[in-house]
Amino acid sequence: MTRRDAIKNTILTTIGVVFVPRLLAENNYSPLLNRSDFGNDFLWGVATAAYQIEGAHDVDGKGKSIWDTFSHQKGKIERSENGDTACDFYHSYASDIALIKEMNLNVNRFSISWSRIFPEGIGKKNQAGIDFYHKVIDKCLELNIQPWITLYHWDLPQVLQDKGGWTNRDVITWFSEFADFCTKEYGSKVKNWMVLNEPTAFTTLGYMLGMHAPGEKGLNKLLAAVHHAAMCQAEGGRIIRKNVENAHVGTTFSCSHIESKNQKPANIAAAKRYDALVNRMFIEPALGLGYPMADFPVLKKLSKYMKKGDAEKLAFDFDFIGIQNYTRSIVQHSLIPPVLWAMEVPAKKRDVPFTDMGWEVYPEGIYHLLKKFAAYKGIKKIIVSENGAAFPDKVENGAIHDKERTEFFKSYLTQVLRAKKEGVPVMGYFVWTLMDNFEWSFGYRPRFGLVYVDFATQKRYLKDSGLWFKDFLAH
Numbered sequence: 001m002t003r004r005d006a007i008k009n010t011i012l013t014t015i016g017v018v019f020v021p022r023l024l025a026e027n028n029y030s031p032l033l034n035r036s037d038f039g040n041d042f043l044w045g046v047a048t049a050a051y052q053i054e055g056a057h058d059v060d061g062k063g064k065s066i067w068d069t070f071s072h073q074k075g076k077i078e079r080s081e082n083g084d085t086a087c088d089f090y091h092s093y094a095s096d097i098a099l100i101k102e103m104n105l106n107v108n109r110f111s112i113s114w115s116r117i118f119p120e121g122i123g124k125k126n127q128a129g130i131d132f133y134h135k136v137i138d139k140c141l142e143l144n145i146q147p148w149i150t151l152y153h154w155d156l157p158q159v160l161q162d163k164g165g166w167t168n169r170d171v172i173t174w175f176s177e178f179a180d181f182c183t184k185e186y187g188s189k190v191k192n193w194m195v196l197n198e199p200t201a202f203t204t205l206g207y208m209l210g211m212h213a214p215g216e217k218g219l220n221k222l223l224a225a226v227h228h229a230a231m232c233q234a235e236g237g238r239i240i241r242k243n244v245e246n247a248h249v250g251t252t253f254s255c256s257h258i259e260s261k262n263q264k265p266a267n268i269a270a271a272k273r274y275d276a277l278v279n280r281m282f283i284e285p286a287l288g289l290g291y292p293m294a295d296f297p298v299l300k301k302l303s304k305y306m307k308k309g310d311a312e313k314l315a316f317d318f319d320f321i322g323i324q325n326y327t328r329s330i331v332q333h334s335l336i337p338p339v340l341w342a343m344e345v346p347a348k349k350r351d352v353p354f355t356d357m358g359w360e361v362y363p364e365g366i367y368h369l370l371k372k373f374a375a376y377k378g379i380k381k382i383i384v385s386e387n388g389a390a391f392p393d394k395v396e397n398g399a400i401h402d403k404e405r406t407e408f409f410k411s412y413l414t415q416v417l418r419a420k421k422e423g424v425p426v427m428g429y430f431v432w433t434l435m436d437n438f439e440w441s442f443g444y445r446p447r448f449g450l451v452y453v454d455f456a457t458q459k460r461y462l463k464d465s466g467l468w469f470k471d472f473l474a475h
């Protein structure tokens with residue numbers, strides 16, 4: 001090499017090693033990730049839920065949901081907050097959907113408030129509520145954003161809870177009526193449907209632990225709710241397929257990458273039970289495998305709620321499944337809670353990074369979960385239908401420099417891509433969530449949004465993480 005070549009090489013290397021990454025970093029654009037790596041058909045979206053954003057809790061004929069009741073009960077929600085107003089999406093839907101467009105995202109996953117459409121649970125309909133979702137859908141379509149509807153994201157009409165809610169087998173009929181109506185009403189415009197949001201979460205938190213609406217407790221309540229929700233999961237799928245031409249039918253599952261604390265047999269067994277409860281309880285019946293009773297024997301008691309023919313009816317051939325992941329769980333044997341005899345070792349005690357929810361940031365977890373779910377026979381496609389992180393954001397001169405959240409997305413997306421490259425049929429990634437909102441029993445403290453919401457003024461500010469998506473998706 002001549003001296004001239006050597007100098008040229010040094011200059012080029014310096015530009016490559018020092019200046020290009022700096023330039024990319026200044027633009028907040030990860031050199032490791034490119035939108036095109038995910039393929040042209042990959043879907044990029046945000047996810048929300050009606051009760052968490054809509055507000056307008058008693059407007060235009062809406063009936064009460066279990067969350068309207070629960071959030072007003074003493075001591076249930078941090079700082080006694082409630083979703084009465086939330087982000088007031090009911091009134092600001094048009095400008096909020098425009099924000100999705102501004103970030104170059106192309107999917108809006110949202111849910112329908114059952115009691116806005118059927119204030120009395122079933123029977124009489126509320127035209128203003130029906131019209132509201134037409135307006136939301138039309139706005140999405142106008143902006144070239146695909147509407148993806150979740151039929152049930154946890155807000156059961158209160159009148160139905162008064163009759164036992166998910167513990168009453170009649171919920172299968174009630175839910176079918178709701179699903180039938182929505183799919184007939186909106187099915188010509190909306191092709192992508194999800195039946196339930198995280199049935200494990202709403203049954204365990206709402207009917208066993210009493211931490212979510214309706215605040216019920218007890219093993220029998222849990223088991224009844226689980227079986228009825230699993231029946232609705234499949235029945236909802238059948239209704240969507242029957243009513244919507246060219247439907248793309250799915251449902252969603254909360255999931256966590258689970259590891260035993262160590263190799264002690266008691267901890268390994270606890271982790272297995274935990275996995276059956278958290279990751280397997282709803283997907284396996286849908287796939288025709290039945291409930292994972294062998295690994296979580298208490299589920300044998302479900303047979304009390306099963307009628308002749310139910311076993312077959314639990315199965316449905318979904319076009320896709322949505323997996324929703326936030327963290328991993330390190331599990332150990334424990335004397336509480338009974339029945340499960342297992343408990344998580346909190347991230348705070350493990351010297352690992354964690355979010356404002358106390359959830360460990362563990363990007364590899366989503367890779368393992370994608371592999372785990374893809375390994376089931378019968379899974380055709382997977383969407384990451386929720387992933388995101390809460391951090392304590394601050395507005396500084398109208399900007400929110402939420403670097404940790406942007407890093408969170410980059411690291412999780414890298415793992416999604418890794419799974420995709422290894423053949424997992426993952427076809428989309430939806431951020432939880434569009435904007436800061438009512439985070440169930442935690443109220444407004446945990447901020448998960450790409451958009452910051454000042455709840456006193458309802459003013460919105462795009463966070464740096466939202467700007468990162470805008471930039472990333474534009475390339």
Ligand code: FCB
Nearest residue numbers: 049197198201254432439
């Ligand atoms: C999921 C819920 C969603 C939101 C996120 C943080 O379990 O589906 O509504 O609360 O957690």
